[in-house]
Amino acid sequence: MAYGSNLHAARLACYLRGGRPNGGTQDYPGCRDRRPPRRAVATALPGTLYFAGRSLTWGGGSAFYDPAAHGDVPCRAYLLTIGQFSDIAAQEMLRSPGTDLDLTPALTTGRAELGPGRYETLLHVGELDGHPLLTFTAPWGVAGAELNAPAPPYLRTLAAGLAESHGWGPWRSAGYLATRPGASGHWTPQAVAAVLDPPTPLSPRSG
Template identity: 60%
Template structure:
């Protein structure tokens, strides 16, 4: 079991189990800019996100998520490499470091998850991923790229929780602070899914490795209180129940 500071159980099973195969539905646990529903909508429907420089083709199936829930994943969020979309550092997840990573999980079809993963690598969607190894062992690489390591983080309501990250770990690459527009998407996603205050959101993001090289809590608070962006307008019915 894994709980938030208030005692709410958010991930209800350990990663890696004997159930292997390709399920029809999966939880896509986003820990980066796709925590913002407006940002995820660009991956589903196609389009360019606020502050981004690249237009995404969208998924084969643009159906909205069936549900969305806040999650806390075991592991560390950090920022590294250089984004071609935003400039500045990208968000990555290291499941091997003892920490908590806030995520926004969306219940999607396996094909939608595969298409989102393809777009993260600037590829055309259309190829279905094989989840069997990740579901059986907890982790699997389906390519050498920065978002081509599949992590099975647990289960919720009988569906596997999946995310993708880099093949390297936090200590293998230098940190790189995220751009303001990118960081704003993460913040809006945290506020929308977890219901955090601006202060708590800012403190969390500013403390992540890579971000902490230039960002302070006060600077993130100032970014979020500027009239430079609006909170998510897409309601995908975030379920905050304990279940």
């Protein structure tokens, strides 16, 4: 279940096939199974998206999900194999892909902390057509996070994902992104919209 830059299929493809996302500074090795997702569905989760820490790929804050906070988060559910999900999670956790995760604790209790760092907390957030919905986030919520504003290339990728998955126009995306914790007070909807115009083509390129 993607809620950040992986809303955009081209960015997710860098995790699957390997490469560097346009606007990013980091290369990814890719998954053992480099096939595209078998299905992608737009959906939403209760909670909020916030920006915190510092992204090694984009600079600025990274997007995280707090299921306990008020609001709704537009998401995109991808149908992946366990191996693909494990390898994507490993790359998000700054680990080497190649080992399947034991998803039993997360599926049983709804949550499993694989480490103290960013994206090392697995969440089981529901079911869709008989498949479990899994995502990863930080162990802390928005109240305990070191908030940090996102960088322009990251905002463009997020907006491209919102347009692709939910059909949002630039002004709707700008209004949403600018009001998320971490971005609010640094970005205005007008400033985000200016970053998105003209839009930057987003497609994976080899590293």
